[in-house]
Amino acid sequence: MQQNNDVDVVTVGESMILFQPMTDGSLRYSPLFTKSIAGAESNVAIGLTRLGKKVRWISRIGCDPFGDLIVSTLAGEGVDVSCVIRDKKAPTAIYFKEFKGYGNPMIYYYRKYSAASKFSEADIQPEWLANARHLHVTGITPALGERTADFIKKVMEQAKARGLTVSFDPNLRRKLWSEEQARRVLLSLMPLCDIFLPGLEEAKFLMGEQPVAEYGKQFLQMGPKLVVMKLGQEGSIGFYQNEAVQSPVFRMDKVVDPVGAGDAFAAGLLSVLLDEDQPLDEDVLNICLPKALKRANLLGALATQFKGDWEGLPSIREVEQYIEGQDMITR
Incomplete structure (x- = not known):
């Protein structure tokens, strides 16, 4: 387990155990x-x-074997899990x-009354954000429990007060709350973020049917310094100041599993921006945003090529080789 040394990113939210059938077909008849x-x-x-x-990852998980697996897996990937709360x-x-075998996979959640649904402002500790540059949160955490919306708002406020930049992916989960509550809470959190990362459908959900450029303009007026929208087969587009930068999609022959592609996209984008001391400076964005969008699109595309939410995510060496068109030495 890592110690609380300097970290580039702190992220806060629930991780779960994922069960997937070993063969395609109805869950009803899947034996393994x-x-x-x-x-x-x-x-x-x-x-x-x-x-x-x-990266420092913060969550509440049970004192059970599933919680043990989450902690050991993340620690094995090099993530700092020293601030994770274990709930008895x-x-x-x-x-x-x-x-x-057709369409997107169906998702069935069993997360009501989970440890993470019990998050509250009383859980927040000063060491969570210590020696950190950036906070990344999503719109999933506010939907988990009675006090989780206030909790994530307070985390974002404390990050801003301590000088961290904040990215916010709405990551809309309609199964977790009503549309009215989701829209109200997600819009209320936008002024607290510096980077807003909606998909096109999430933008429509929040603002109604509008041209893409109008979404960018209106979201920027709400407080973020950078708005990056995922446009599906049209790639992605970033808005800042009076500028717009679009990047084409990386096309894949097939999609195995789209779940997790947005998270991979966020990781790719942030990895480039956080190479800079002042990533949201206009002159810096002029130079680095095209590269950030390109890497984000690549990671989002690669994430659709395997079952599981993260197992196939590439290393920095693999990303650079892919973008440069180099053949991988495999034997």
Whole structure:
């Protein structure tokens, strides 16, 4: 386990145990499952660590074997898990993916009353943000429990007060809360972030049907310094000041599993921006944002090529070889 040394990114949120059938078909008839871990924030933490960044992941998990697996897996990936809270009364959450051979996989969550759903402002500790540059959060955590929206808002406020930059991926999960509550809470958190990372469907959910450029303009007016939108087959686009930068998609022959692609995208983007001392300076963005979007698009595309939310995420060496078109030496 790492100690609380300087870290590039702190991320806060729930990780769960993921069960996937070993063969495609209905969960009802699947006799055998593989077991792994998954969660938006831990996916980003692993992605960034593999790209050379130091990351501290904070969560509440149960004092159970599933919690043990999450901690050991993340620690084995080089993520700092020293601030994780182990709850003796609430369990680690689990979820299942169902692959039927067509369309996106179905997701079934079993996370109500989980340890992470008990997050509250009383849990926040000064060491969480100590010696850190950046905080990354998602819109999943506010949806988990009665006090989790206030909790994540306070974490964001404390990060801003301590001079950290903050990225916020709305990561809309309609199964976790009502649309009215989701829209209200997600919009209320936007003024507290410096980098906002919506997908096109999330932008429509928050603001209604509008041109992409109008989304960028309106989101910037709410407080973020940089808005990066994921556009699916159209790649991605970044807005800052009066500028817009678009980057094309990396096309893959097929999609195995799209879950986790947005988290991989966030890791790719942040890994480039945080190479800079002042990543949100206009002159810096003029130079580094095209590279950041290109890497983000690449990681998002690669994440669709394997089952599981993070296992196939590339190292920085693999990313550089892929972008440069070099052949991998395999034997």
